[in-house]
Amino acid sequence: MAGSEVTLPEGARKRWRALEWAWTPGAGLRLVFQEIPQYRGRVHQWAWVANRVAGLGTLLFLTVHILDTSLVYFAPTWYEHAMALYRHPVFGLGELILVACVLWHGLNGLRITISDFRPRLWAAEIQARLILWTVVAFLALYIPTFFIMGNVILQKGILGR
Amino acid sequence: MAAIPKIAPRAVPAIRPRLEVWLWVFMRVSGVLLIPLAFGHLAIMHIINNVHTIDACFVYYRWNVMFWWRVYDALLLFLAYIHGLNGLRHVIDDYVHHRGWNQALKWIAFVGGTFVILIGTIALIGGVRVTALPEGCPPIG
Numbered sequence: 001m002a003g004s005e006v007t008l009p010e011g012a013r014k015r016w017r018a019l020e021w022a023w024t025p026g027a028g029l030r031l032v033f034q035e036i037p038q039y040r041g042r043v044h045q046w047a048w049v050a051n052r053v054a055g056l057g058t059l060l061f062l063t064v065h066i067l068d069t070s071l072v073y074f075a076p077t078w079y080e081h082a083m084a085l086y087r088h089p090v091f092g093l094g095e096l097i098l099v100a101c102v103l104w105h106g107l108n109g110l111r112i113t114i115s116d117f118r119p120r121l122w123a124a125e126i127q128a129r130l131i132l133w134t135v136v137a138f139l140a141l142y143i144p145t146f147f148i149m150g151n152v153i154l155q156k157g158i159l160g161r
Numbered sequence: 162m163a164a165i166p167k168i169a170p171r172a173v174p175a176i177r178p179r180l181e182v183w184l185w186v187f188m189r190v191s192g193v194l195l196i197p198l199a200f201g202h203l204a205i206m207h208i209i210n211n212v213h214t215i216d217a218c219f220v221y222y223r224w225n226v227m228f229w230w231r232v233y234d235a236l237l238l239f240l241a242y243i244h245g246l247n248g249l250r251h252v253i254d255d256y257v258h259h260r261g262w263n264q265a266l267k268w269i270a271f272v273g274g275t276f277v278i279l280i281g282t283i284a285l286i287g288g289v290r291v292t293a294l295p296e297g298c299p300p301i302g
Contacts, residue, residue: 070284
């Protein structure tokens, strides 16, 4: 109806706009948590989510890792401190997660790259099978790695042998 | 029934690859190269060696005695980090729709990423400053 629009006074409008601006990243996150369970893309979607999370996790560690390794030039004694910190079991757990992230992101990325060169593979049923093979390859590489690394964390990090 | 008009085939100009296309190609090429590079790095640093055996002297021998490992690490640094930053750009575009925030976050990622790569490059060229270590490194043997 004409004339029924509510016009806020200038000050309130400015405040509202500022508030909207401030909440925008929150709205993006709400989108992530509300829409991911609603979309129902099944295993394909979860592979995509895991790929993205693994990639972001790797990027986060990579940032820390480049900066800590650069200490060998900028402050070598601090580098030794950083390595002493990495020997703590909590960082050992992070290391296990990191290796899982890199392995999954790499193998999943390989599946995506191969599928791009053979577009027929993008059919949903074939992708479901390829994702299964990706999971199998991931487990085949990660399970032995997990035990080798976990052994070091247990023997040296926790038991101090 | 209306006749379907015949459309004369027309020549469509070939797509000239621009930044976005080159970045896509970079993501695939770097991704494929990173599989042996990153998996090899993980095998060397987390399985063959581990955080309990790695110290500044380890890096010193690795970079000074065997020069090619510096090239390996340089490849890892540039390929992996630029690959990661471009991925972050896609994530920002996917979730942050407010123009101001979108631009701001991408600029922060770009400037911060350039800084990190610069720091890494300086360290890679400078190498391990053994003289700054209180006990130095024992000779290899």
